[in-house]
Amino acid sequence: MPFIDIHTHHQKHDSEVISIFNVLIGKNESLPIGDNQYFSVGLHPWFIDEKKFKSQLEKVEKLAYNHHCVAIGETGLDRLTKAQMSLQQKVFEHHLIIAQKVSKPVIIHNVKAQNEILEVYKKTKIDIPLIFHGFNNNQHIANLILKRGCYFSFGHAVLKNGSNASRLCQTIPASRFFLETDESETSINTIYEIVANLRNITIEQLKEIIVENFKNIFTSWK
Numbered sequence: 001m002p003f004i005d006i007h008t009h010h011q012k013h014d015s016e017v018i019s020i021f022n023v024l025i026g027k028n029e030s031l032p033i034g035d036n037q038y039f040s041v042g043l044h045p046w047f048i049d050e051k052k053f054k055s056q057l058e059k060v061e062k063l064a065y066n067h068h069c070v071a072i073g074e075t076g077l078d079r080l081t082k083a084q085m086s087l088q089q090k091v092f093e094h095h096l097i098i099a100q101k102v103s104k105p106v107i108i109h110n111v112k113a114q115n116e117i118l119e120v121y122k123k124t125k126i127d128i129p130l131i132f133h134g135f136n137n138n139q140h141i142a143n144l145i146l147k148r149g150c151y152f153s154f155g156h157a158v159l160k161n162g163s164n165a166s167r168l169c170q171t172i173p174a175s176r177f178f179l180e181t182d183e184s185e186t187s188i189n190t191i192y193e194i195v196a197n198l199r200n201i202t203i204e205q206l207k208e209i210i211v212e213n214f215k216n217i218f219t220s221w222k
């Protein structure tokens, strides 16, 4: 049973890990090489270029059809970055339309904008699942996301005692979460170990849960 790292910015080659490398349009557009290597592609709110966003989105769309691409994103809304919210919303909406076309889930970057993200999701009426990555928000926000049928991905924040992530990764329904390393140097094995401990299950049981969720959502995989 493999470990699955659904969101990473590091290219890794480990036969025990299925990892999804995040291709950042406008920042790092190189694709991972190798058979066990998959990727997601998106225009992150930090790298939206006001003058070039249309061609940036064309790149996203083109790569979205690649068969090693298993998800769209990270994309989303970020209240603390320089790109205007109206432009971010337009770009985000476009990602959802691409995701619907290629039938691949969307990895969400959210900074203080979950209401707006869920609003755009509702407006576009897509039936593609959203995964709120690096989740470390409170129970109230988790409830909003759960209610809309979306998913969570927990990363290195679970290592911090008392963090939202370390609490919520214990109670989020088994069918609704994934794990990731994102930018951190912590290995996915360590993240599994911590979460298995917190949920009071074995690493093997945790692997089974995540593989099951992965097969359900990442339907283009293999």
Ligand SMILES: [Zn+2]
Residues within 6 Å of the ligand: 007, 009, 022, 074, 182, 183
């Ligand atoms: Zn990331």
